[in-house]
Amino acid sequence: MNKRPLINIHTHIFNSKCAPPTFLKTQNLKVTRRFPETMMSVLETGFVRRSLKWISKTFVNSRAEQKMQYRMIAFLDIGLAETQEKILDQELEAARQFDNNARTVVLTLNMDYIDDCLPPMPYSTQIEDIMRMKRQRPDEVFPFLSIDPRHLSGTDGLNWVKPKFETGEIKDNVIYPYFSGLKLYPALGYFPFDKRMDEIFAYAEKYQIPVMTHCTRVGSLYIGPSIESLIPYNIASLLSAGLVQSVAVTTAIVEIQKRIADYYAHEGWIKNSKKGDNDKACDLFSHPQNYVLLMEKYPKLKLCLAHMGGDTEMKIIDDDADGSYARNIDKPMWFERIKSMMIQYPNMYTDISYTLSALGHADILFKLLDLFKTADIQGQPLVNRVLFGTDFYMTQKEDKEYDLISLAREKLAPYWEQLTITNNYNYLGVWAGQELPDSKPTIA
């Protein structure tokens, strides 16, 4: 096989139709939380967005603020695209300025359960559309299947997942399964160690199916009205029976329980809210320590904790409001936790998606390079398990895709090929496509 092309391991192409009409509640603004549907229908109008851009251009003096507003409108423009494929094309267009044959991993998101109402395009339809794209461009797009214990649990979940990996398309004698990995987004309202997903994780571990999970305090979140029912005081009911009793597991359980109790103790942090004001509560779902329970049970599971905890969890000076509220009850910072877990678990990965937008900051770059050089318990540098992704189109709020990739290439020049090709394909394994042997094996 020739040298493989650059692959962006972390992008999204779902459009506004894949999200419920109340999706804007995820934005921590009074107006969007109170009138999410009205705001959505207003912003859906291109004329309104163009007018906002003009207002920003005419009346906002600060260049930085103007740029931020422009970026926000650009983000909305992409998210409100008519089809997912149009978003995919934009991503590939940017990536192909660096490699003519660039490929992309597309992380689907099941948003059927984030509120009380269904999206116009429910998850089943979202992935049907993705599968159509995979049929048409099997060597360009590599989708990840989003799983959620509230969707299907146990064997039902597994029976739903299996055909997605065991069917696919063949092109140029290369076999491409429809899906190349699994996507977790716990902040949408579940714990990653939920026993209802055990069968799926066992399957993923057995066949080395990569798992990608969102791991920052910010992002999309559960915006429904019953957050309290999703966060039990005692997590024992969520844990699977076969969990190994080790020091790491016991410590993790105790600390997770304590954290939940602390959050409940703070007034308003975990409280049912019709406005979807669950920002702080959803930290509990995304917390990196939750994955200790997963890795202890499935040590060979290829798990990537995306975003390295987020740039606000990497800062040397903790001046950011995103996580500072929890600093007293949640130490150390998420980046440090991920780093120590990567040292401990040789199948754990991380990626630089979204965080790459902060590579211009010296302290972030310093911490990242330090992580690259750190050795794991087997003596291998952690850089071997750092993946390149951008988190398109979420990053439109920060900068253009082309500029972000340029920034990463410039700052991480010595590691560029390793991050974008070697590590990414190691993580994907055969699920990025495998050449067929000359003779076709017969099915038993």
Added chain:
Amino acid sequence: MQLPANVILDVIISLALIFALLSVLVSLINETWTHYFNYRGKFLKRAIGELINDKQNLNYAELLFNHDIINRLIKTNTKLLYGLVNFKRTNLPGHITANQFADAFIDIMLQQAQRNTPINVSTNADGTIQLSQPTTATPQNLAALFQASLETMNGSKMKDMLSSFHLKSLGGSPTSTDATHADYYDKLKKLIGDWFDEYMSQSSGDYKVKQRPRLAAIGLIVAIGLNVDSIHLAKKIFNEPELRASLVNNAMLYSDVLAHQSDSVRYSISGQLAAVKDYHEKVDSLIRVEIKRKSAKDSTNVDSLMKVIKKGLQNDSTKLAKAIRLMIDQLDIADSLKNSYSIALQTEIIRLPIGYNQDEAPLSWFGSGCNGDCKHGHHRHNDNEEHGACEKDSSSMKQNCCVHNEAEKKDDQKKSLDEPHSQEERDQARIMQYYANRNAGEGNAVWMYFLGIIISSLSLSLGAPFWFEALMKLVNLRRGAVKPKS
């Protein structure tokens, strides 16, 4: 006062003509609005969603619109003002044929089965994972593929209905093979196409109902924008025989043009615009003949005279033409611009009593309508009189244009009523009194004005087809009732 039947009919015909012309404008604005905001496309997508979205299975409408056959109908650019303004936006198709629908929908259904091309996943002895292609055959014929697709679906009404289509296409026997049913695809396509067509014909009724509030709103904007007070119009047409005659003649001419068009053309916007254009050409030729007869000696002079007239109408124009032109400038239907302009021109030629004038209601309620010489409260008595009349001398001003104060006005009225006059003079006095009251906003004039505007807006919201149909019927009725002059 006795109201002769043919006068009332003429008034109604005249009003129908005015509403017909202005309804074209309403329809034009509505079409542009609908086109710009893509209401038709959005409605169609929603209607198709209601038809094929299946909660137990998939949201097939989204998949349908992403299918190549339909996706290619989606336009991504909107051009306004001859392409000077170009917006990047998605315009969903406003119409999908039953053939396109059936082809795309059957494709989507078949893909549900085709995607089951299996992959064998195994673990090698060294622990590596191996993907391979098993030799199991996938169904090859169309009927079998469709059957396989149905089997992938969860139980639902949609599945039952599609199963029924499948069975009917097979001729009722589920065990039939494709070999004996070469026309399976055609039958299935026809069944699905008919199902789509029936639903869409129902939906188009819903669409019309949904449009009514928008048409009423646009009707109101046009009625206010052009100052179309139906009550005043009716009175004015009734009181001015010359105007009435001119309008009726135009209406008959117009009706003749419409009578030669087929229904489909007559009820389409483009057909109506073409009729307006055709009508305009007829009027144009009539004016030519008239000019020739009266003064011009050769065709060159006729042409130059026509140019002068048209130029005069364009530049001088009264706010009406300006207002219509301004509105039309905002419209996106570039091809109709010229034709729409002819509506403006036409309204000028037949002197429709609409538009704003500072000496008339409602502008006259807010300030001095005459020039600076007339500093007192003033009221135009007759719309046809020029401002110059006010300036000539104070006596004519008092008589024809302005009433200096309430006392004087009452004196004048008393005098004119007390004095013995003929019936004709008394009618004239009553008309003058009506104009005076209306322009002064006295009595119930304000309420009547707003009532007139509301009646106009509701009338305009009935749409151009309604008024064209009414116009033709009324003209036929008149032709049957009135003995033509020899």
